[in-house]
Amino acid sequence: MYYKYNKITTAVLEKFKILLGEENVFVDQETLSHYAKDQTEDLYFMPEAVLKPINAIQVSSVLKICTSESIPVTPRGAGTGLSGGALPIFGGVSLSLERMNHIIDIDVNSLQATVEPGVITEVLINVVEQLGLRYPVDPGSKGSCFIGGNVAHGSGGPRVVKYGTIREYILNLQVVLPNGEIIWTGANTLKYASGYNLTQLMIGSEGTLGIITQIVVKLIPQPKHDLVMMASFPSASKACGAVSAIFRAGITPSALEFMERSGVEWVTKFDNIKFEVKDGIEAYLLIEVDGNDLIQLHSECMQISEVLERFGCSDLLLGESSREKEELWSIRRKLPLSVKANSVYREEDTVVPRAELPVLLQKIKEVGDRYGFQSICYGHAGDGNLHVNIIKASLSDDDWHNQLPLAIREIFETTIALGGTLSGEHGIGYIQKQFMDIKFKPVHLELMRGIKHLFDPLNILNPGKITP
Amino acid sequence: MYYKYNKITTAVLEKFKILLGEENVFVDQETLSHYAKDQTEDLYFMPEAVLKPINAIQVSSVLKICTSESIPVTPRGAGTGLSGGALPIFGGVSLSLERMNHIIDIDVNSLQATVEPGVITEVLINVVEQLGLRYPVDPGSKGSCFIGGNVAHGSGGPRVVKYGTIREYILNLQVVLPNGEIIWTGANTLKYASGYNLTQLMIGSEGTLGIITQIVVKLIPQPKHDLVMMASFPSASKACGAVSAIFRAGITPSALEFMERSGVEWVTKFDNIKFEVKDGIEAYLLIEVDGNDLIQLHSECMQISEVLERFGCSDLLLGESSREKEELWSIRRKLPLSVKANSVYREEDTVVPRAELPVLLQKIKEVGDRYGFQSICYGHAGDGNLHVNIIKASLSDDDWHNQLPLAIREIFETTIALGGTLSGEHGIGYIQKQFMDIKFKPVHLELMRGIKHLFDPLNILNPGKITP
Numbered sequence: 001m002y003y004k005y006n007k008i009t010t011a012v013l014e015k016f017k018i019l020l021g022e023e024n025v026f027v028d029q030e031t032l033s034h035y036a037k038d039q040t041e042d043l044y045f046m047p048e049a050v051l052k053p054i055n056a057i058q059v060s061s062v063l064k065i066c067t068s069e070s071i072p073v074t075p076r077g078a079g080t081g082l083s084g085g086a087l088p089i090f091g092g093v094s095l096s097l098e099r100m101n102h103i104i105d106i107d108v109n110s111l112q113a114t115v116e117p118g119v120i121t122e123v124l125i126n127v128v129e130q131l132g133l134r135y136p137v138d139p140g141s142k143g144s145c146f147i148g149g150n151v152a153h154g155s156g157g158p159r160v161v162k163y164g165t166i167r168e169y170i171l172n173l174q175v176v177l178p179n180g181e182i183i184w185t186g187a188n189t190l191k192y193a194s195g196y197n198l199t200q201l202m203i204g205s206e207g208t209l210g211i212i213t214q215i216v217v218k219l220i221p222q223p224k225h226d227l228v229m230m231a232s233f234p235s236a237s238k239a240c241g242a243v244s245a246i247f248r249a250g251i252t253p254s255a256l257e258f259m260e261r262s263g264v265e266w267v268t269k270f271d272n273i274k275f276e277v278k279d280g281i282e283a284y285l286l287i288e289v290d291g292n293d294l295i296q297l298h299s300e301c302m303q304i305s306e307v308l309e310r311f312g313c314s315d316l317l318l319g320e321s322s323r324e325k326e327e328l329w330s331i332r333r334k335l336p337l338s339v340k341a342n343s344v345y346r347e348e349d350t351v352v353p354r355a356e357l358p359v360l361l362q363k364i365k366e367v368g369d370r371y372g373f374q375s376i377c378y379g380h381a382g383d384g385n386l387h388v389n390i391i392k393a394s395l396s397d398d399d400w401h402n403q404l405p406l407a408i409r410e411i412f413e414t415t416i417a418l419g420g421t422l423s424g425e426h427g428i429g430y431i432q433k434q435f436m437d438i439k440f441k442p443v444h445l446e447l448m449r450g451i452k453h454l455f456d457p458l459n460i461l462n463p464g465k466i467t468p
Numbered sequence: 469m470y471y472k473y474n475k476i477t478t479a480v481l482e483k484f485k486i487l488l489g490e491e492n493v494f495v496d497q498e499t500l501s502h503y504a505k506d507q508t509e510d511l512y513f514m515p516e517a518v519l520k521p522i523n524a525i526q527v528s529s530v531l532k533i534c535t536s537e538s539i540p541v542t543p544r545g546a547g548t549g550l551s552g553g554a555l556p557i558f559g560g561v562s563l564s565l566e567r568m569n570h571i572i573d574i575d576v577n578s579l580q581a582t583v584e585p586g587v588i589t590e591v592l593i594n595v596v597e598q599l600g601l602r603y604p605v606d607p608g609s610k611g612s613c614f615i616g617g618n619v620a621h622g623s624g625g626p627r628v629v630k631y632g633t634i635r636e637y638i639l640n641l642q643v644v645l646p647n648g649e650i651i652w653t654g655a656n657t658l659k660y661a662s663g664y665n666l667t668q669l670m671i672g673s674e675g676t677l678g679i680i681t682q683i684v685v686k687l688i689p690q691p692k693h694d695l696v697m698m699a700s701f702p703s704a705s706k707a708c709g710a711v712s713a714i715f716r717a718g719i720t721p722s723a724l725e726f727m728e729r730s731g732v733e734w735v736t737k738f739d740n741i742k743f744e745v746k747d748g749i750e751a752y753l754l755i756e757v758d759g760n761d762l763i764q765l766h767s768e769c770m771q772i773s774e775v776l777e778r779f780g781c782s783d784l785l786l787g788e789s790s791r792e793k794e795e796l797w798s799i800r801r802k803l804p805l806s807v808k809a810n811s812v813y814r815e816e817d818t819v820v821p822r823a824e825l826p827v828l829l830q831k832i833k834e835v836g837d838r839y840g841f842q843s844i845c846y847g848h849a850g851d852g853n854l855h856v857n858i859i860k861a862s863l864s865d866d867d868w869h870n871q872l873p874l875a876i877r878e879i880f881e882t883t884i885a886l887g888g889t890l891s892g893e894h895g896i897g898y899i900q901k902q903f904m905d906i907k908f909k910p911v912h913l914e915l916m917r918g919i920k921h922l923f924d925p926l927n928i929l930n931p932g933k934i935t936p
Contacts, residue, residue, distance in 0.1 A: 108716065109716070110712065156659050160658065160659060161658075164632050164636045165636070165658070167636070168636050181911045187884075187888055187907075188887035189819045189821060189888050190628065190819075191622075191628060191851050192672075192889055193622040193623075193672050194889045194896055194900075195904065195935070196669060196672070196915075197622075198912070200635065200665060201668065201669055204664070205664055221719065222718070224718065248577070250692065252688060252689055291764075296759075351657045351658075351660070352657060353575065353580060353656045354577070355577030383657075383659050384659075419655060421654070421655035421657055421660055422662045423661045424659035426661060427661045427662075436663065443645065447664075448663050448664045450922040451922065454922060467663070
């Protein structure tokens with residue numbers, strides 16, 4: 001289907017200014033440039049205007065104007081996305097939710113909070129922690145990303161392995177539909193069996209079906225203690241093998257992160273982190289356990305260490321004090337940025353059933369050998385979710401632009417053959433659309449297009465995303 | 469929109485027989501009568517034929533015939549539904565999944581199982597328990613209901629409070645669409661951010677969008693120990709108040725069930741259960757904690773008992789042995805059937821934010837006083853999910869049929885004003901359609917109708933359900 005969009009005229013711009021106040025409508029080059037990119041590689045799509053509404057009513061009014069004028073609208077959180085979801089491919093409006101950053105209510109009796117989409121995830125985590133509560137969804141970018149973006153992309157993070165995905169923590173959403181109508185998708189309840197679940201449909205829809213303007217999240221009691229371990233292995237397959245065995249021993253860690261040697265080397269090299277990468281070590285697991293009883297946690301660490309030994313773990317560091325735990329965690333947390341800061345790269349967000357991780361990793365290396373690229377892999381091993389960072393290094397531009405997509409296609413073909421999918425937590429957005437045909441039958445893609453058309457018949461909301 | 473259906477002709481019946489084998493096509497009155505009802509009150513809708521396919525290919529072929537012949541198809545699990553979801557309102561085919569009852573695979577490394585929809589929930593629970601694993605979705609009818617029906621209705625049960633809803637445990641679904649196409653909705657992964665989530669859309673869609681023919685579920689390690697407590701309270705509001713306070717004390721029980729005195733009295737009266745209902749007691753909480761460390765669980769029980777005391781708990785029984793635990797649980801488990809076996813009744817599946825339960829309960833009693841009916845309330849207090857059993861007793865037929873719906877409407881208006889919804893775990897099905905207007909704006913209902921039309925343009929699949 002072909003959609004024709006109109007440019008934003010001076011008259012329309014005036015309407016936006018009257019609606020939002022002049023100071024919340026931007027057309028200067030510097031602002032437009034900033035909103036032309038996110039953290040996805042080197043992509044750049046200029047919006048024609050950046051709008052910063054303050055509430056759902058303003059969002060609704062903007063969408064009504066854009067519907068009647070056929071102007072594309074791309075919602076934007078903190079711009080930390082890794083799939084190009086916030087890029088205004090067709091220009092038009094970049095609708096930033098950054099001013100809608102209030103925690104509206106924390107209900108300590110029902111253990112729920114109502115927040116606006118522009119709240120930084122870590123801000124919410126810290127505020128509820130002060131009340132003895134936990135919001136357990138903590139993506140790597142938690143210090144800067146917005147919770148609205150997390151919901152839109154189905155974001156994950158290390159704690160999914162114990163606490164479940166973001167889907168389990170989003171109870172209700174206030175959404176503005178493309179025609180300007182405002183609905184609540186669900187109810188403020190822990191259970192919901194009341195017709196088609198639009199809350200769940202909206203999660204992971206990447207701002208293509210509606211604009212999220214309020215979010216009701218579930219909170220849980222904050223566990224009182226945690227312990228962190230860093231385990232070294234002679235091979236990646238040994239490390240991955242240990243992952244499944246930990247669960248088989250009856251323990252569900254609160255984080256179970258995998259890192260390749262090369263990744264840890266980059267961190268120690270570029271981030272001034274004191275950690276000795278020993279000879280003969282090829283992979284690491286960062287393991288966290290949490291709970292209310294410290295003695296029990298130490299006992300779990302003992303049981304885990306017995307499992308790890310069976311898989312050739314030669315070195316096991318235990319973090320007990322806050323400082324020690326933070327030091328171990330910082331290796332994992334700083335890994336993505338130290339990889340990205342030092343080379344042109346491309347990141348793939350592969351995910352397979354937990355036990356298939358070694359097979360996937362082997363295939364990635366085999367493909368890399370064949371196409372001549374180095375990859376640095378790390379990720380949420382407990383979830384089978386492996387971030388593959390492909391490093392450009394000495395690859396020619398031609399290989400990088402023309403051969404690499406073929407290599408990535410091979411990787412995804414294996415991922416999907418192993419029971420996996422195209423993205424565990426980064427989303428499809430703009431850059432992964434090209435691989436959708438590997439995973440989905442035409443009838444499946446037609447259903448996705450049909451859902452999009454149902455919510456957004458004029459295709460004004462974040463066009464050019466998800467479906468090829 | 470108006471849909472015209474055709475009757476099943478002899479020629480069509482012949483096609484079904486060739487397809488499924490004569491022995492799996494039923495048109496005798498006894499069989500038809502059995503499939504004309506489920507466990508929802510006193511409703512009765514005769515199908516024209518009952519079909520029992522053995523695999524997705526057969527389901528697909530049946531749907532292709534029914535699409536081309538405009539014959540309605542109502543999928544059916546074990547018939548334990550409480551909202552009339554399996555009733556063939558417009559006749560046609562009752563498609564029973566009872567022969568598709570195989571556990572296809574249990575992957576103890578990735579902690580997943582692949583099952584057919586006709587597997588009895590408790591069979592799966594028991595089989596994985598033998599492997600030290602848990603499938604934690606245990607609806608009240610787990611001994612007879614099918615897992616396919618659980619998925620279709622978004623069923624819950626006592627353990628949702630700690631382990632989350634069924635949505636967290638369904639990774640992937642094989643679904644036959646009304647046109648006969650077979651798709652897998654997702655991937656066999658713990659995380660999934662790959663376009664609109666059709667797995668989540670299918671969960672709770674009550675067999676109106678497609679027929680589920682395989683289910684991949686997530687498993688977790690089986691906790692090694694559990695303890696059960698039964699606490700007595702002088703008032704329902706005290707008991708409900710204690711529920712929130714337990715979570716505030718930092719403890720997440722694995723079950724937290726509420727029972728009114730009158731309900732427990734019915735069980736002891738009709739089910740020959742030995743349990744003394746003492747004077748001055750108006751409500752009970754059944755509390756279960758589970759985990760790997762028994763000492764830790766006893767400590768949690770101590771902490772809980774301190775909380776309960778503050779809310780006037782006068783009597784606290786602890787179940788430690790299997791027999792003791794089973795005795796306490798059986799009071800709660802036998803409650804629904806002993807209420808239902810002894811009176812014409814109507815059950816409403818209200819759900820509100822946890823802390824609003826006392827307010828809701830008070831309103832239910834107030835409405836009951838005004839309209840002259842008795843209600844017996846019990847349910848999953850930890851989830852804010854209250855089953856309201858309205859007893860006909862001496863109400864006239866006129867009051868029962870004409871006045872009661874008005875009373876129920878008042879109850880739902882309160883439920884929704886408190887942030888709740890029409891059903892926590894029973895679904896909308898046939899009987900709750902009439903109340904959808906209380907919860908949903910017209911634009912929201914239109915989106916639901918649009919989704920239905922997208923998947924099933926001829927409206928042959930379970931017509932007459934969910935949307936009014």
